[in-house]
Amino acid sequence: MTERSTRIRSRLGEALAPIHLELVDESHMHSGPNQETHFNLVVVSEAFAGLPLVRRQRRVYDALAAELNSGLHALTMRTLTPAEWQAASGSVANVSPPCMGGSKAG
């Protein structure tokens, strides 16, 4: 496992105590010498209960602030409560868009 993905897992683990976490490095989908810049993330945590999506994603961004300030460029994100995860039968579509080459600078 690569360095940033290890840190992402550990930071999210501490902040959100997820019961399920999927993290896929999608940096290869993007142009340029990108390394660990684009990730696809599914987080299932009780901490999201009662929060609207915008506040759930903010919790994730807050936990990853240091990464976002050091080259993490984009996250495709699904944030679910355990109940929602169960209702989705443990699987959610989370398709990242293709790169269009518009930005190299965060």
Add this chain to the structure above:
Amino acid sequence: MSILNRIKRKLPVVGGSAPPPSSTPGVASARPQPAAPTWSPPEEEQESNVRAGRPVPEFLAEFVKSSPVVLFMKGSPNNPMCGFSANAAGILRNYDVAVASFDVLSDAAVRDGIKQFSQWPTIPQVYVGGEFIGGSDILMQMHQSGELREMIDQARSAQGA
């Protein structure tokens, strides 16, 4: 070719200095968006002039309320420069609502400033009725759940648009 024709034909880039698309093999092009016969494209503005030298926070506070839907993106709805921005613009095409878009690549101060203003680290960013709702993942989920329709309807009637 007119703007409308470009949209119909989904030509992403016409001339200009846009960088070439990703050459990664096996990566599909942008997902097709549903046809939207009622959507009328926003005027292609000289967006870097929209701010007209005003302080960024002051400009943003005003701009996010300038239309029922406001989209900060990379590129323009007709010429998006990022897949996430393209998705957001594509979702909004399903709604018959005025969208004011701002190309953050045209104004570095706004590109940084909107992240502070919204307390949100990524682009695109969407406001509906002056309220921040999130980026492309949230927009897609609210589109699928019907929540976005509700919010847009409210924002539109509030503005009498």
